[in-house]
Amino acid sequence: MTSSSPLSVLVVEDDPRLLDILTSHLDRMGYGxxxxxxxxxxxxxxxxxxxxxxxxxxRMPGMDGRxxxxxSRERFPSVKVVLMTAFGSVDDAVEAxxxxxxxxxxxxxxxxxxxxxxxNAAREVALGREVxxxxxxxxxxxxxxxxxxxxxxxxxxxxxxxxxAQVTATVLVTGRSGTGKELAARAIHFEGPRAAxxxxxxxxxxxxxxxxxxxxxxHRRGAFTGAESQTGLVEQSSGGTLFLDEVGEIPPSQQPxxxxxxxxxxxxxxxxxxSVKVDLRVVAATNRDLxxxxxxxxxxxxxxxxxxxxxxxxxxxRERAEDVPAVAEHLLCxxxxxxxxxxxxxxxxxLDALRRRAWPGNVRELRNVLERALLAARGRRVDVVxxxxxxxPGAPIPSRNSESSVTLPPGGLxxxxxxxxxxxxxxxxxxxxxxxxxxxxGIDRRTLFSKIQRYGLIGPLRPLAEEGGDEGDEGGVTG
Numbered sequence: 001m002t003s004s005s006p007l008s009v010l011v012v013e014d015d016p017r018l019l020d021i022l023t024s025h026l027d028r029m030g031y032g033x034x035x036x037x038x039x040x041x042x043x044x045x046x047x048x049x050x051x052x053x054x055x056x057x058x059r060m061p062g063m064d065g066r067x068x069x070x071x072s073r074e075r076f077p078s079v080k081v082v083l084m085t086a087f088g089s090v091d092d093a094v095e096a097x098x099x100x101x102x103x104x105x106x107x108x109x110x111x112x113x114x115x116x117x118x119x120n121a122a123r124e125v126a127l128g129r130e131v132x133x134x135x136x137x138x139x140x141x142x143x144x145x146x147x148x149x150x151x152x153x154x155x156x157x158x159x160x161x162x163x164x165a166q167v168t169a170t171v172l173v174t175g176r177s178g179t180g181k182e183l184a185a186r187a188i189h190f191e192g193p194r195a196a197x198x199x200x201x202x203x204x205x206x207x208x209x210x211x212x213x214x215x216x217x218x219h220r221r222g223a224f225t226g227a228e229s230q231t232g233l234v235e236q237s238s239g240g241t242l243f244l245d246e247v248g249e250i251p252p253s254q255q256p257x258x259x260x261x262x263x264x265x266x267x268x269x270x271x272x273x274x275s276v277k278v279d280l281r282v283v284a285a286t287n288r289d290l291x292x293x294x295x296x297x298x299x300x301x302x303x304x305x306x307x308x309x310x311x312x313x314x315x316x317x318r319e320r321a322e323d324v325p326a327v328a329e330h331l332l333c334x335x336x337x338x339x340x341x342x343x344x345x346x347x348x349x350x351l352d353a354l355r356r357r358a359w360p361g362n363v364r365e366l367r368n369v370l371e372r373a374l375l376a377a378r379g380r381r382v383d384v385v386x387x388x389x390x391x392x393p394g395a396p397i398p399s400r401n402s403e404s405s406v407t408l409p410p411g412g413l414x415x416x417x418x419x420x421x422x423x424x425x426x427x428x429x430x431x432x433x434x435x436x437x438x439x440x441x442g443i444d445r446r447t448l449f450s451k452i453q454r455y456g457l458i459g460p461l462r463p464l465a466e467e468g469g470d471e472g473d474e475g476g477v478t479g
Contacts, residue, residue, distance in 0.1 A: 002321075007122040008032040008049075012042040012056035012068065013084070022055070025111045025309040039063035043071060050076045052117060052125045057105075058085040066096050074102045078128070082425050084109070088352065111389070116403040121183055144187040147180060148330050149323030153315040159183070160312045165192035170262070172247075172307050173285040175314030178362030181285035182245060184314060197240025202233050206247035212254045214270050217261070223271025234267055238278040247307065248288035248299060259303045282307070316364065317359040324355045324366070331367050332382065335374055343374070347383045358392055376440070385429045385440035423448070427457065 009031045016037065023035045034051065036042040040063055042054065054072060058065035069081045069125065075226040080102035097104060102121060105113055144158040144165075164171045165188045171180045182201060189199045207215050214223070218232030234242055244250075250258060263268045268275045284307045293299035317324065329345065336343035346354070350373075359365055369391055384392055395433035423441065431438040438448040451457075 002232065005055060005479055006030050006032045007118060007125060008034075008055045010034050010036060010042060010045060012036045012049040012054060012060070014038055014057060016061040022111070022114070025119070031116055032158040039065065039068040042068060043075075045074055046072065052080065053121050053341060054079055054081045054104070055114065055118075056081060056083055058083050066099070069096055069099060069101055078408050080125070081188075082114075082117055082121070100337055118301075122145040122413060134266065135223060142375070143208050144191055146187065147183060148327050150326065151315075151320040153320050153325060157312065157314060158187075161187045162191055164188050164310050164312065165190075167310075168281050169309040170281075170307055171200075171283045171310045171312060172290075173312050173314065175287065176316055176362060176366030177286075179314040179316060180363055181260045181314060182243065184312060185243045185245075185283040185285060189243075194240050194281055198237055199241050199243065200233050200237035201243040201245060203245050205246040205446050207394070209253070212251055213257060216254075216288065217267045217269055218272075219270035220272045221270075232267070232269060233278070235259060235276060236280055238280065240281070242282050244282060244284040247284040248286040248290055248293060252298070254298075255300045255303050259300065259306060262303075262306045317362045321355050324357075324359075325351050326365060327363060328370065331363070332370050332374065335367065335371050339371075339374060341374055342379055344377075344381045348383050349384045350387060353384050353387060353391055355395055356393070357459075383429065385426060385436070389442070416455075419451070420457070423451055423455065426459055451464070464465065 009026055011019060011022045011026070011033060011034070013022065014037055019037060020034050023033045025372045026033045032051075034045055036045055039056070042056065046054070055067070056065040056068055057104070065083050065085075065359075069083070072079050072081055081100070083101050083104040084107060085104055085105050094104075103117060105117060144161040146153060147158060147161070149155075161184055171185075171188060173184050185201075186199060189195060196258055214230070214232070216234050218233050218235055219228045220231050235436070261280070263281050265278045290304050290308070294301045296303050317327070325346075328351065332333055332345070334344045354366070354369075361368070364372055369388055370382075372388055373382045373386040377383070420434055423437075426440050427434070427437045430440060434445055434448055434452070440447045441448065
């Protein structure tokens with residue numbers, strides 16, 4: 001049922017006259033009504049198309065209303081069952097409500113009584129549909145499809161995430177910073193049967209060692225000076241998913257306690273007299289090599305094997321350059337929404353520059369670049385001149401093993417020659433508008449004019465009006 005569709009009702013009554021009266025009245029009231037003369041026929045109709053509400057007599061030949069309730073609860077759990085019973089059978093009806101009936105009405109009754117019950121049911125059904133719609137929206141946002149890219153590498157990742165979502169085994173997500181490990185963890189949670197439960201992210205690197213145990217496992221009143229009872233993050237995740245981000249940063253003193261929780265699915269809060277059972281599912285993530293840490297004695301080997309049951313490696317952005325345009329378009333729209341600015345897309349040159357970038361910071365670095373580029377674009381398509389200098393064509397490619405690297409210009413060009421070529425290229429991209437070029441180069445117009453004169457740069461001849469209000473420019477002659 002949507003906000004514009006009527007509540008669908010299946011009336012189950014072995015008395016033909018009463019069945020006809022009820023279906024006729026409810027139809028006139030605007031409900032979508034079907035009728036069944038017995039419970040067996042009602043189940044057949046529900047199998048064809050489930051109704052929102054089943055309005056059923058309790059005492060019928062063959063299968064009675066209570067049996068119909070039981071089977072409906074098993075096969076069609078979202079259907080609300082309203083039982084109709086004679087006054088002398090109220091105890092039976094109350095018992096049926098304990099078994100899951102929505103409510104009951106006693107015979108004889110007025111049709112208005114049934115209508116009142118159905119109005120209440122309609123509100124609950126509409127609310128339930130709205131909640132389910134919101135859940136679907138959340139699942140869609142955090143599904144495996146949210147990891148964009150048509151590359152073979154990303155297709156394999158999405159397949160692995162969907163498979164991991166259907167099991168309860170611990171998953172270890174690995175990959176460099178910015179590759180989307182938390183997004184992958186959320187996809188595992190929201191693609192699986194535990195999606196209705198909580199998703200509890202824990203940044204293990206951000207919790208001080210002194211507070212780690214009480215934060216994860218909780219504590220009881222009086223456990224330490226001034227302590228009030230607090231449920232730990234592990235217990236909060238019961239029935240859902242616990243996401244241990246940066247799991248390699250867990251203090252060595254706390255690793256045995258986490259191992260015990262993973263092994264036994266129970267924990268003992270600080271100051272508690274007994275342990276607490278938890279319905280635990282863990283997804284862990286790290287950008288460190290845990291096996292190397294195990295070899296150095298910095299990470300427990302038994303905890304590593306407990307975490308590394310299913311491993312999903314996320315590829316770096318440089319390993320799937322064909323995905324950069326799609327990821328960039330998505331991120332640009334996202335950034336534009338946050339900044340309240342229009343997202344008009346990219347020029348071909350800008351996309352080509354983004355595609356050729358190595359992206360040592362992966363998606364996180366790309367997003368940062370686009371935030372800056374959107375501000376520079378000022379309501380037009382993002383072009384090369386809007387990108388930070390380090391991302392533009394000809395910029396040095398950062399080394400993965402050092403914080404800086406040097407790219408020698410071809411042919412042994414001097415610094416002045418490199419600067420001249422770069423300024424001329426930026427001027428051309430800006431249509432020889434010196435104000436725009438100065439902004440793109442990060443210098444003032446006076447400095448740019450000085451360099452134009454020094455290097456004898458001459459642009460195309462154009463009328464002054466085409467300069468777009470670039471005060472002080474004499475047509476297209478810039479020398």
